[in-house]
Amino acid sequence: MALIDLANPTRFLTLTERVLPWLAAATALAFAVGLYLVWAVAPDDYQQGATVKIMFIHVPNAWLAMGVWSVMSIASIGTLVWRHPLADVAAKSAAPLGAAFTFLALLTGSLWGRPMWGTYWVWDARLTSVLVLFLMYLGVIALWRTVDDPARAGRAAAILTLVGAINLPIIKFSVDWWNTLHQPASVLRVGGPAIHSSILTPLLVMALAFGLLFVTLHLAAMRNEILRRRVRAMWLMQAHAAQGA
């Protein structure tokens, strides 16, 4: 099967039904291994103590917060340039997942900040730009719910998503451009990770687990959205038939 064949929603549904159980199993396995490493193997940090365990949730969710918006941005290009049938389905289905991951990044960061910084929140560039990202997720979700016609909603949401993508480099480089309380990058940085492998390995396994969770839930949510559009099309056909009768 060529990749382009997946543009057909029926083929996409067939493939999704086949792949989803395996993805769900891989996600569960990755979480089992990741949580075992976090709670049974990884040492406490010499400065943070056991509070470093919060980082194993915070960092993957922070990466996903930006990663999901990147996925939505690529899908938005598909909507605006090629009018790909699955592009706005992909963007719409990803938005609530991205909002949830961003919420978790903010909340776990806050719960880490209170004991480590002495405050739940500061209006520094990193925290504020991630809060803006969260609000943009809510804005895109609201836009999808406001416009009835999925095609019109898709184009409007795609424009908003691409405009919002400007925030991604701001989030990434905020810790370099401004003097922030949030520490600079310690994994995705020039010169390699600055974290010891005893902490880095569980972190990467947890990142893999959350990444697999996103892929699994995204495919499942896309499947639901395709079915929702079928229901809508059938309702419209029924309404037209009733008017014609």
Added chain:
Amino acid sequence: MDLGPHGAFIIAAYVTAALVVLGLIAWVLADHAAQRRLLADLEARGVTRRSKSEAA
């Protein structure tokens, strides 16, 4: 296991993350069941998709 003086923050982070992840899974599963039910209901009333009726 000793979580130190900030154990409550660690537990709160993990419990919240678990609740959000379980909530997402429940939402996706419930939505799937709802869409399947609506489709079955429409098909039971004789409404078929255009592509399906054209193929027949």
